[in-house]
Amino acid sequence: MLIQPDLSNQRLTRAVRGIDHTGKVQEIRVVEERPLTIYLNAQEIVTAMTIGDYPEYLAVGYLRNQRMLLPDDIITSVDFDEEVETVVVRTERKTDYEEKLKKKTRTSGCAVGTVFGDMMEGLEDVRLPATPVKTSWLYSLTHQINTMPSLYLEAGAIHGSVLCREDIPLVYMEDVGRHNAVDKIAGWMMLEGGTAGDKIMYTTGRLTSEMVIKTAMMGIPTLASRSGFTAWGAEIARQVGLTLIGRMRGKRFICLSGEDRLEWDADVTAVRGEPSKAVRKGGKP
Amino acid sequence: MLIQPDLSNQRLTRAVRGIDHTGKVQEIRVVEERPLTIYLNAQEIVTAMTIGDYPEYLAVGYLRNQRMLLPDDIITSVDFDEEVETVVVRTERKTDYEEKLKKKTRTSGCAVGTVFGDMMEGLEDVRLPATPVKTSWLYSLTHQINTMPSLYLEAGAIHGSVLCREDIPLVYMEDVGRHNAVDKIAGWMMLEGGTAGDKIMYTTGRLTSEMVIKTAMMGIPTLASRSGFTAWGAEIARQVGLTLIGRMRGKRFICLSGEDRLEWDADVTAVRGEPSKAVRKGGKP
Numbered sequence: 001m002l003i004q005p006d007l008s009n010q011r012l013t014r015a016v017r018g019i020d021h022t023g024k025v026q027e028i029r030v031v032e033e034r035p036l037t038i039y040l041n042a043q044e045i046v047t048a049m050t051i052g053d054y055p056e057y058l059a060v061g062y063l064r065n066q067r068m069l070l071p072d073d074i075i076t077s078v079d080f081d082e083e084v085e086t087v088v089v090r091t092e093r094k095t096d097y098e099e100k101l102k103k104k105t106r107t108s109g110c111a112v113g114t115v116f117g118d119m120m121e122g123l124e125d126v127r128l129p130a131t132p133v134k135t136s137w138l139y140s141l142t143h144q145i146n147t148m149p150s151l152y153l154e155a156g157a158i159h160g161s162v163l164c165r166e167d168i169p170l171v172y173m174e175d176v177g178r179h180n181a182v183d184k185i186a187g188w189m190m191l192e193g194g195t196a197g198d199k200i201m202y203t204t205g206r207l208t209s210e211m212v213i214k215t216a217m218m219g220i221p222t223l224a225s226r227s228g229f230t231a232w233g234a235e236i237a238r239q240v241g242l243t244l245i246g247r248m249r250g251k252r253f254i255c256l257s258g259e260d261r262l263e264w265d266a267d268v269t270a271v272r273g274e275p276s277k278a279v280r281k282g283g284k285p
Numbered sequence: 286m287l288i289q290p291d292l293s294n295q296r297l298t299r300a301v302r303g304i305d306h307t308g309k310v311q312e313i314r315v316v317e318e319r320p321l322t323i324y325l326n327a328q329e330i331v332t333a334m335t336i337g338d339y340p341e342y343l344a345v346g347y348l349r350n351q352r353m354l355l356p357d358d359i360i361t362s363v364d365f366d367e368e369v370e371t372v373v374v375r376t377e378r379k380t381d382y383e384e385k386l387k388k389k390t391r392t393s394g395c396a397v398g399t400v401f402g403d404m405m406e407g408l409e410d411v412r413l414p415a416t417p418v419k420t421s422w423l424y425s426l427t428h429q430i431n432t433m434p435s436l437y438l439e440a441g442a443i444h445g446s447v448l449c450r451e452d453i454p455l456v457y458m459e460d461v462g463r464h465n466a467v468d469k470i471a472g473w474m475m476l477e478g479g480t481a482g483d484k485i486m487y488t489t490g491r492l493t494s495e496m497v498i499k500t501a502m503m504g505i506p507t508l509a510s511r512s513g514f515t516a517w518g519a520e521i522a523r524q525v526g527l528t529l530i531g532r533m534r535g536k537r538f539i540c541l542s543g544e545d546r547l548e549w550d551a552d553v554t555a556v557r558g559e560p561s562k563a564v565r566k567g568g569k570p
Contacts, residue, residue: 014516018541021420023549028539033494033515049494049517135306156532157491157513176493176515206442208461209318209334228442230318230461231299232334247441254313256303264308 003171003188005150005160012051013155029155033176039088040068051151051158051175054184055080058175059087061187065214067122069190078191119213128221128241129197133258135266138224140167141202142248143272150174152204161185163220164200178205182214189218196220207233207246216240222258224248229256288456288473290435290445297336298440314440318461324373325353336436336443336460339469340365343460344372346472350499352407354475363476404498413506413526414482418543420551423509425452426487427533428557435459437489446470447487448505454487463490467499474503481505492518492531501525507543509533514541 006012013029020026037047038059045068050058056078063069074092081087141164151174152158159178163171163185173184182203189196196219203211206227213236215223223237224245234256237244243258251271255262291297298314305311322332323344330353335343341363348354359377366372426449436459437443444463448456448470458469467488474481481504488496491512498521500508508522509530519541522529528543536556540547 016514016516016519016541018519018539019544019547020540021536021538021553026539028514030514030516030519030541033517155513157493157515176491206461208442228440229301229313229315230442231301231315232318234301234303234315251306253306254303254311255305256301256315259304262304268306 001169001172003173004148004169005172005174006053007149007151007154009053012053012151031151031155031158031176035085037086038062039086041088041090041094048180049176050180054173054187055087057173057184057187057191058180059089059187060190061183061185062180063089064186064190065183065217067217075191119209123213123216123236123240126216126219126240128216128219130241130258130261131197131221131243132261132263133200133222133243133245134166134263137164137167137200138245138248138253139251139266139271141169141200141224142226144169145172145202148172160204162202163189164202165198166200169202170199178203179210179214182211186214186218200224203227206230207237207244209233209236212236212240212242212244216242222261224253229254286454286457288458289433289454290457290459291338292434292436292439294338297338297436316436316440316443316461320370322371323347324371326373326375326379333465334461335465339458339472340372342458342469342472342476343465344374344472345475346468346470347465348374349471349475350468350502352502360476404494408498408501408521408525411501411504411525413501413504415526415543415546416482416506416528417546417548418485418507418528418530419451419548422449422452422485423530423533423538424536424551424556426454426485426509427511429454430457430487433457445489448474449485449487450483451485455484463488464495464499467496471499471503485509488512491515492522492529494518494521497521497525497527497529501527507546509538514539 013031015027016030017027032051033049034052035047036050036055038045040063060078075089076092077090079088145162152160158174158176159181160174161178161181162169171185171188173181175181199220200222201215201220203225207225207229209232212233222243226248229246234244237257243261245253245255247254251268298316300312301315302312317336318334319337320332321335321340323330325348345363360374361377362375364373430447437445443459443461444466445459446463446466447454456470456473458466460466484505485507486500486505488510492510492514494517497518507528511533514531519529522542528546530538530540532539536553
């Protein structure tokens, strides 16, 4: 695994004191939430609320997923200033972000979601490769990701997105917003390189239009989640040829797009149930 | 109960065909996700992705929670046009939204979250009333809300927010984004009136800074959730005097702010466990 949750980073969680249902004082660990202001060249673009790790990947991935950075843009520097909580991404040529800033769309995540520009822009040309997906990979990935030490298991209230190849988790990002976790993966892909057509994106969050569009724009042909679907998310997945698998729990899953790419090699009777500690709920008990 | 999930509204979910883990064709119901463009007078403000019910409440509540509408603004009309998917909110006096549109902050929900203006603006003057909260209300509300027929139980992948008084759920809103669900409640409060100081906001989502700020700005002194906390959410709750209760599961909860307002009247040994069907996870199995 190339990047996994860094539980030794003390900046990501904080001990907070409260009382529990018996009236007893409890100290619990909760995740941090910090502002990070992203600049593209001389232009301030947005202030993101983030857990605070991998600010450079977050900035580059955000700008890439908003199509403010194009695949052929040459990034000359990415500077994070911890004290003033900013990242400045500089490119060789001028970018056309002013136009994007005019049009705002609020997406359907758990926050006041806004993307700049037309959400569907560029999507009409996307045709993802028909990469096969073995069902044994899906079960193996779910088991590995759910049982791996993570900030989620430590502090709850956080989303995870994992870039995988076959049954191997490669890059595991967590953040208070799942959009941030996906953007960090996009930033990693843009800065560290690598192919997209052989990858699987695993997310703990719901398969909304936004998640489907981001994954498709990154060139990743498979998106899997333990959570559910929206109708528009499923529709876009079919349009761009993305394999969309949701409601993955224990032996179960539902595939709403790209079902012809599934290879049924798993012995379902041998699939382990989920350890109760690893069952994701709205938050950690 | 004044408003509860309307399961007879066929516009909110759609039957979609896919295959399950055994390769069998399955038809499942999934929630809709539609664009809704909100105008304030002649100005286009934002396009929200929403499940599509209560567009008028969503528009008014969004504008109110962004402080583009002030408490003393007089709304002269709210017009929803289903065909072009727009809501136009008109006010007697001109509003200062242009200034707000300049500054964008991306919040930490599950989507690309953006609020306009300074998130903390107006918060320094907020001091919420020290309304007592009986622990029996918390258990009763959790049980009622989790077992009530809802789009969540029918189709998953949706958040709920419920405005309550004592142990009575009053207004239950659901949406693909929990920010929308809360905004619909804010819109209902602004248009239908009623006091805020005696209310409890229950949410299925995480207690991030955004949720705490919205609840406080609405004048509601108590915020409860089955999900977890962020550090900044807890910090703001203490600053404004909001009673903040999270990780509510079965007998358990954690209170990180306002613990002196809790009245310990519940017999914890009598608290029922949650029926497995009502246990909220990342999505519905």
